[in-house]
Every structure is written in C-alpha cells, then in structure tokens.
Amino acid sequence: MNGKLLRTQGVTAPAGFRAAGIKAGIKKSGKADLALVFNEGPETAAAGVFTSNKVKAAPVLWSQQVLTTGRVRAVVLNSGGANACTGAPGFQDTHRTAEELAAALSNWGTETGAIEVAVCSTGLIGDRLPMEKLVPGLTEIVHELAGGISGGTDAAHAIMTTDTVAKEAAFHHDGKWVVGGMAKGAGMLAPALATMLSVITTDAVATTEQLNQALRAATRLTFDRLDVDGASSTNDTVLLLSSGASGVEPSQEDLDAAVLAVCDDLAAQMMADAEGVTKRVRVTVTGAATEDEAVAAARTVARDSLVKTALFGSDPNWGRVMAAIGMAPITLDPDRISVSFNGNPVCIDGVGAPGAREVDLTGEDIHLVISLGIGDAEATIRTTDLSHAYVEENSAYSS
Amino acid sequence: MNGKLLRTQGVTAPAGFRAAGIKAGIKKSGKADLALVFNEGPETAAAGVFTSNKVKAAPVLWSQQVLTTGRVRAVVLNSGGANACTGAPGFQDTHRTAEELAAALSNWGTETGAIEVAVCSTGLIGDRLPMEKLVPGLTEIVHELAGGISGGTDAAHAIMTTDTVAKEAAFHHDGKWVVGGMAKGAGMLAPALATMLSVITTDAVATTEQLNQALRAATRLTFDRLDVDGASSTNDTVLLLSSGASGVEPSQEDLDAAVLAVCDDLAAQMMADAEGVTKRVRVTVTGAATEDEAVAAARTVARDSLVKTALFGSDPNWGRVMAAIGMAPITLDPDRISVSFNGNPVCIDGVGAPGAREVDLTGEDIHLVISLGIGDAEATIRTTDLSHAYVEENSAYSS
Numbered sequence: 001m002n003g004k005l006l007r008t009q010g011v012t013a014p015a016g017f018r019a020a021g022i023k024a025g026i027k028k029s030g031k032a033d034l035a036l037v038f039n040e041g042p043e044t045a046a047a048g049v050f051t052s053n054k055v056k057a058a059p060v061l062w063s064q065q066v067l068t069t070g071r072v073r074a075v076v077l078n079s080g081g082a083n084a085c086t087g088a089p090g091f092q093d094t095h096r097t098a099e100e101l102a103a104a105l106s107n108w109g110t111e112t113g114a115i116e117v118a119v120c121s122t123g124l125i126g127d128r129l130p131m132e133k134l135v136p137g138l139t140e141i142v143h144e145l146a147g148g149i150s151g152g153t154d155a156a157h158a159i160m161t162t163d164t165v166a167k168e169a170a171f172h173h174d175g176k177w178v179v180g181g182m183a184k185g186a187g188m189l190a191p192a193l194a195t196m197l198s199v200i201t202t203d204a205v206a207t208t209e210q211l212n213q214a215l216r217a218a219t220r221l222t223f224d225r226l227d228v229d230g231a232s233s234t235n236d237t238v239l240l241l242s243s244g245a246s247g248v249e250p251s252q253e254d255l256d257a258a259v260l261a262v263c264d265d266l267a268a269q270m271m272a273d274a275e276g277v278t279k280r281v282r283v284t285v286t287g288a289a290t291e292d293e294a295v296a297a298a299r300t301v302a303r304d305s306l307v308k309t310a311l312f313g314s315d316p317n318w319g320r321v322m323a324a325i326g327m328a329p330i331t332l333d334p335d336r337i338s339v340s341f342n343g344n345p346v347c348i349d350g351v352g353a354p355g356a357r358e359v360d361l362t363g364e365d366i367h368l369v370i371s372l373g374i375g376d377a378e379a380t381i382r383t384t385d386l387s388h389a390y391v392e393e394n395s396a397y398s399s
Numbered sequence: 400m401n402g403k404l405l406r407t408q409g410v411t412a413p414a415g416f417r418a419a420g421i422k423a424g425i426k427k428s429g430k431a432d433l434a435l436v437f438n439e440g441p442e443t444a445a446a447g448v449f450t451s452n453k454v455k456a457a458p459v460l461w462s463q464q465v466l467t468t469g470r471v472r473a474v475v476l477n478s479g480g481a482n483a484c485t486g487a488p489g490f491q492d493t494h495r496t497a498e499e500l501a502a503a504l505s506n507w508g509t510e511t512g513a514i515e516v517a518v519c520s521t522g523l524i525g526d527r528l529p530m531e532k533l534v535p536g537l538t539e540i541v542h543e544l545a546g547g548i549s550g551g552t553d554a555a556h557a558i559m560t561t562d563t564v565a566k567e568a569a570f571h572h573d574g575k576w577v578v579g580g581m582a583k584g585a586g587m588l589a590p591a592l593a594t595m596l597s598v599i600t601t602d603a604v605a606t607t608e609q610l611n612q613a614l615r616a617a618t619r620l621t622f623d624r625l626d627v628d629g630a631s632s633t634n635d636t637v638l639l640l641s642s643g644a645s646g647v648e649p650s651q652e653d654l655d656a657a658v659l660a661v662c663d664d665l666a667a668q669m670m671a672d673a674e675g676v677t678k679r680v681r682v683t684v685t686g687a688a689t690e691d692e693a694v695a696a697a698r699t700v701a702r703d704s705l706v707k708t709a710l711f712g713s714d715p716n717w718g719r720v721m722a723a724i725g726m727a728p729i730t731l732d733p734d735r736i737s738v739s740f741n742g743n744p745v746c747i748d749g750v751g752a753p754g755a756r757e758v759d760l761t762g763e764d765i766h767l768v769i770s771l772g773i774g775d776a777e778a779t780i781r782t783t784d785l786s787h788a789y790v791e792e793n794s795a796y797s798s
Contacts (some may be wrong), residue, residue, distance in 0.1 A: 052726075053733055054725040054733065055724065055725030055733045085717075085719065085721050085733075085749055086751075087748075087750040124716075126718040157442070234721070266540070305704070308793060309793035310793065313793075317483055317523075318484075319523060319525040322454050322483070322484050323523060326453040326455075326631075327451075332451060332453055334484075345519055350454075351486040351489075352484060352485075381664060390704075390708070391787050391789075391790055392709035392787070394705055394709065394712075395709065
C-alpha cells in the first residue's frame with residue numbers, strides 16, 4: 001500500500017472534519033479540557049469499540065446507543081472528570097451534554113440531533129461533572145471549530161490527563177484519501193488511570209459495516225495489545241468517523257491497512273508516554289499453539305510485577321520470565337521454552353544460557369522474545385516497566 | 400476448640416520433631432541458608448501442596464514424588480538458590496541432596512531412604528546450587544539437630560530470603576497435642592520473589608488422608624488467599640508432617656481447626672512482612688453469588704496496581720476499586736455495589752457517598768469491603784500496597 005504517516009496531523013487531516021479544543025474550566029488546573037470533532041459530511045457513517053469493563057461510565061452507555069445508529073455527526077470529549085459511578089444524575093449530565101451540543105450545532109447552521117452526538121469523558125471516577133462550566137463551553141467550542149490542522153491539534157491537547165504529549169497521527173493514501181486520529185491514555189483493554197480515548201477520522205467513502213470491520217481489526221492488533229498495568233477503565237472508547245469527502249471508495253483491504261497504520265502509531269505513542277515509563281517494552285511470544293495463546297502468554301508476562309520491576313532495574317532476570325510464563329493459561333512444555341532479551345539468548349530449552357546475567361538492558365527499548373516451541377502462532381504485547389515514577393504518579397492522583 | 404497460639408514456637412513445638420538451621424555457605428551474604436526438619440516418629444505420615452505454576456523447580460518435582468508415598472522422614476530446605484530452570488543437572492542435584500541427607504541420617508542412627516526426604520529450595524531462579532558447599536552442610540546439620548524450641552527457630556531463620564523476620568506459630572490443643580509451623584515468603588498462589596515455603600508439624604496421631612484433608616482445607620483459606628503481587632513461584636511448597644508422638648488421635652474437626660489456626664497465623668505474618676509493605680490490606684467481598692466468585696473478585700481488586708498505589712498514598716480512591724471490580728470474571732450489577740474503607744462507606748449502590756474523599760487511610764491497616772448485593776457468599780484476600788520499597792527491592796534483586 002502506498003502512503004505516508006505523519007505525526008504532525010490528526011483528526012482534521014482528512015477532508016470534511018473540523019475540530020477544536022478549549023479551556024472550559026472543568027479542570028482545576030485551568031488547562032484545556034473540552035474537545036470537539038465535527039463531521040461536515042457529506043456522509044456520517046461511524047463505528048465504535050468500547051471498554052469491556054462491566055462498570056461503564058455514563059458517556060460509554062450513551063455513546064454505545066449513538067453508535068447503534070451507525071452514524072455520528074460530532075464527538076464531544078472532556079477531560080477533568082470521568083463521569084463514571086455517578087448514577088442516573090451522571091447519565092442525565094451526559095444526555096444533556098449531547099442535547100446542548102446538538103442545539104449549538106443547529107444554531108450554528110448544521111441541523112443536528114442529540115442522537116448524532118457521541119460523548120467521551122476522562123478523569124477521576126466518581127465525581128459529577130461541573131455542568132455549569134461544561135454547558136457554556138459547548139456553545140463556545142462550536143464557534144472555535146476550525147478546519148485546519150490546528151483544530152485537530154487543539155482537540156488532541158484538550159483530552160490529555162496525565163499524558164505529557166498530545167498524540168496524533170495521519171495516514172495519507174496516495175494523496176487521494178486520508179485517515180487521521182488522536183488519542184490519550186495508555187491502553188485499550190489495559191489503560192493506566194482513567195481512560196484510553198481515541199477518535200479516528202477518514203474522508204474515504206465507506207459504509208458503517210466497512211468502518212466496523214476496519215476498526216475492530218485494527219484495535220485487536222494495536223490498542224488491545226497495549227498493556228501498561230492490566231487495569232481497564234470504565235470509559236475506554238475508540239471511534240472511527242467517515243466524512244466521505246474525498247469521494248474515493250477504497251478497497252476494504254486498503255481501508256483496513258490505513259486504519260491499522262494510524263492505530264498502531266497512536267498505540268506506540270501511548271506506550272512511549274505511559275505513566276512512569278522508563279523502558280519501552282515489547283513482549284513477543286512465538287511458537288504458540290494459537291494466536292490467542294500467544295496473546296495470553298505475552299499479556300501474562302507483560303503484566304507481571306516482578307518482570308516489570310526487574311526491567312526497571314535493567315536486570316536480565318529471565319527466571320522471573322519463566323515463572324510468569326508458567327502461570328499463563330496456555331499449553332506449554334517448560335523444557336522447550338527459550339527466552340531472549342534484545343536478541344541475546346538468556347534461556348534455551350528451559351535452562352539458563354551462558355552469559356545470561358550479563359546482558360545489557362540499560363537502554364530504553366527492550367524486546368523480550370519467548371519461544372514456546374509448540375506451534376507456529378505468535379503475538380506481541382507492548383508494555384512498560386514498573387518504576388518509582390509509576391508508583392509516585394498513581395499514589396498521588398486523586399488527592 | 401480449646402487451645403492457644405504462640406508465635407515463639409515453631410516446628411519443634413510438637414513432640415517427636417527436631418530441627419536445625421546452619422550456615423552452609425550457599426548464600427554469598429554468609430547468613431544461615433540450610434534448614435532441616437526431622438521426624439523422630441513413631442509415625443511419619445505426611446501431606447503436601449505444591450505450586451500451580453507449570454514451570455516447577457527440581458525440588459518440587461522431587462518432593463511431589465516423595466509425597467506420593469504419604470510418608471516423610473525429613474525435610475531439607477535451602478535458601479540462596481531456587482534450583483529452578485536448571486534442567487536435568489538441577490534435578491540430579493536435588494536427588495543427590497536427598498540421598499546424601501538420607502545417608503547422613505542413617506549414619507547418625509536413623510535408617511532413612513532418599514525417598515523419605517522432601518527437598519525445598521528458595522532464591523534466584525536459573526542458577527545451579529553450589530553442591531560443594533551444600534553437601535558437606537548436610538552432614539553438619541544432622542549433628543546440629545536439636546529437639547528444643549531453638550532448633551525450630553534456627554530452621555525458620557535459615558529459610559529466609561528477603562524476609563525481615565522469621566515466621567513461626569504453634570497451636571497447643573488442650574495441652575495434649577500440638578501443631579507447629581514455620582514459613583518464609585509472601586504468598587502461596589501469589590508470592591513475591593522466589594517462593595513461599597512452609598513446613599507444619601504435629602504430634603497428633605493422624606493418617607495421610609487426614610493430614611491431606613486438614614492441609615488442603617487450611618491452605619485454601621489462608622496461603623491461597625494471600626496475594627501480594629499476583630506472581631506465583633516455581634518452588635511453592637507447604638508440607639504437613641505428623642509424628643504421632645502425643646499418642647492422641649484428635650477428631651478431623653479438631654485437627655482441621657488446629658492446622659488452620661497455624662496456617663492462618665503464618666499467612667498473617669507473611670502479609671505483614673511482605674516486600675515493600677507499608678499497609679496491611681484485607682479485601683473482603685460480600686454478597687457474591689458463590690464463594691469462588693467472591694474469591695475471584697477480591698483477588699482482582701487485590702492485584703490491581705492502581706488500587707494498590709492509591710492505598711500506598713493513603714488515598715480513598717474508590718473509583719479505582721469500582722474499575723477493578725468491573726473487570727472481575729463474575730456476576731455483578733454495578734448499581735448494587737457498595738464499598739467501604741475501614742467501615743466508612745465510600746460508595747453506595749454504585750455512586751459515591753458523602754465524605755468519601757475525606758476518609759482517613761493513613762494507618763497501617765486497611766480493610767476494604769465490597770458488597771456486591773447479588774448473593775450470600777463472601778471471601779477475604781490478604782494483600783499489601785504497591786510502594787516505592789516494593790519497586791526498589793524487586794528492581795535490584797538478582798543484580
């Protein structure tokens with residue numbers, strides 16, 4: 001597939017999208033906290049994937065309803081509060097947000113119903129949103145909508161919580177159509193803190209079914225395989241919106257590849273900016289009986305606190321990798337397992353390799369490869385080390 | 400049941416047992432590293448439970464074979480090396496350890512076969528044991544065997560790795576028979592670092608079947624519900640040995656209760672001494688559909704890094720508890736969940752309670768109770784916070 005990926009552009013890179021990010025006063029810090037992504041059309045097909053957590057935030061419950069229509073005109077996102085565990089009043093706040101935004105867009109000239117407005121929230125769980133600040137912001141942000149690249153960048157900044165950098169990516173296919181995206185957080189099935197949110201846009205012409213297929217295939221291989229600490233939020237949401245403004249109808253294969261490229265790059269950016277990260281770690285399991293078992297094994301190792309603290313200490317402690325893999329719910333034969341760090345064998349057929357304790361892991365990137373020697377399937381999970389900074393940041397978040 | 404529990408006595412509290420602990424030179428630090436528990440009889444019935452990790456250390460593979468006979472004459476334990484992931488040569492080292500100890504005991508006057516000798520090891524995974532130091536120690540330690548309380552205490556010290564205190568407990572039943580025990584580590588299904596090892600002794604008259612029942616019932620409620628970091632070792636072993644020296648044949652109910660009392664106290668001691676602990680945390684789930692679901696839910700919360708770092712920060716961040724419980728593989732209704740910290744309600748029917756953010760968690764003991772409102776089953780998991788000290792200790796262990 002021909003095309004190029006840029007990190008300097010996001011959701012407004014494709015034609016037909018405007019975006020904005022403003023300071024509505026939701027965050028006590030005074031930083032930007034309200035974002036809007038608006039689809040000018042001509043089409044409004046959309047797809048979404050949501051958290052698997054049984055405790056779902058009000059905006060997730062609402063947006064799931066919106067997505068059953070297969071159409072999204074606008075996505076409004078706030079940081080500074082997750083609006084989770086807030087009961088019926090919290091759901092009413094989300095509903096009102098969609099209604100007020102729809103009214104503002106209608107007044108602005110684009111007739112919009114609340115059911116066309118997806119809502120995403122991120123921040124501390126359990127507190128009500130300050131609606132007296134959020135509602136005026138909804139009118140203000142509609143007037144800030146800009147079609148240029150800067151609108152997307154403003155939106156990407158306004159959804160940040162503990163992120164230290166905004167995360168954007170855009171894939172230009174042959175100069176004819178584009179997929180753009182923004183994200184915040186550090187994981188899909190396993191984000192740190194409150195939430196992983198991402199909005200992906202495209203000007204390709206595509207049906208809701210085509211968008212669904214592309215989005216599910218891409219998230220399965222990217223956000224779902226980013227696992228910082230095994231925790232999954234109440235608010236995780238990834239949305240894919242199509243304006244069709246390019247007039248180009250790509251093949252499903254090309255659409256899948258472009259959406260995958262954007263999601264993969266956003267996932268890499270999230271890993272690099274994860275809370276307290278000092279090491280960017282990829283855990284690859286090869287020779288598994290099935291891809292599902294490879295994922296399960298890599299995830300078990302990626303979540304193991306003893307492996308993660310060892311990597312923080314640049315310690316090639318492969319015994320902890322063996323102990324972790326032995327707890328994975330998969331088929332294995334301990335005597336066939338081999339392990340390498342950054343290409344250096346440390347364990348061969350279940351026994352330590354010469355020089356294993358001397359492998360240098362002081363660099364920032366660690367690729368841990370575990371060969372099970374059972375079958376042909378493989379998978380990679382992106383993760384991080386477990387550092388003092390992780391403990392520090394997460395022990396002082398709400399207070 | 401009448402009786403009393405003492406922490407000043409261990410495996411030699413029951414009649415018919417001798418023990419010792421010596422410095423064999425296995426540990427580079429020069430600290431005690433070899434322990435022996437010897438059953439003088441007249442009986443040698445025994446039961447054991449072992450790690451569920453698929454990667455099992457050589458001493459586990461050996462001792463599982465020994466326990467199939469239902470009899471154990473002696474348990475030899477070393478710290479300073481786990482003898483795990485050491486292949487066939489490592490297994491030969493364990494076998495030789497049992498043979499050399501059996502020979503030393505036979506020379507000393509008690510005819511013993513290698514198949515009567517259980518072996519336990521703890522320490523770094525992946526290195527061979529220094530047999531040139533261990534083997535001479537086996538003869539030496541037989542001559543150090545002492546029947547008094549001090550022998551048990553010496554043994555309890557010699558199995559320590561990152562433990563800061565030796566862990567012993569003895570339950571005296573009506574002054575007629577006794578269950579004594581020692582342990583090291585911080586968990587059974589989920590220990591920190593290399594291993595949880597425990598040897599329990601009794602002078603009650605009991606069959607292998609009775610011991611098995613008592614041991615499995617006790618470990619299920621104690622060591623299995625201690626979960627410091629979700630990691631499980633290659634070496635975990637709990638053994639229960641009976642000498643029958645009291646001549647008293649207790650009811651199964653009394654035996655179960657006495658073994659449970661000792662295991663429960665040892666588990667509490669392990670929680671209090673877990674790596675990097677600054678908070679002793681109990682997570683109780685009530686109102687679950689089944690006891691298994693209560694355990695699964697409590698374990699999910701107890702393993703959640705975001706919950707554990709919040710507790711380290713004395714932060715009553717109940718939203719993280721809700722997010723964690725939502726990932727548990729159980730039946731739940733978010734709107735029926737209530738949460739309390741140390742008796743203070745922080746979440747009622749899925750919504751924050753007044754004053755929830757002000758609950759004082761600065762003390763060392765935290766009892767987190769989650770009511771699911773689904774059924775009548777409940778369970779408690781003991782765990783700890785996730786602290787800087789945990790990261791420090793585990794990032795600098797092997798190097």
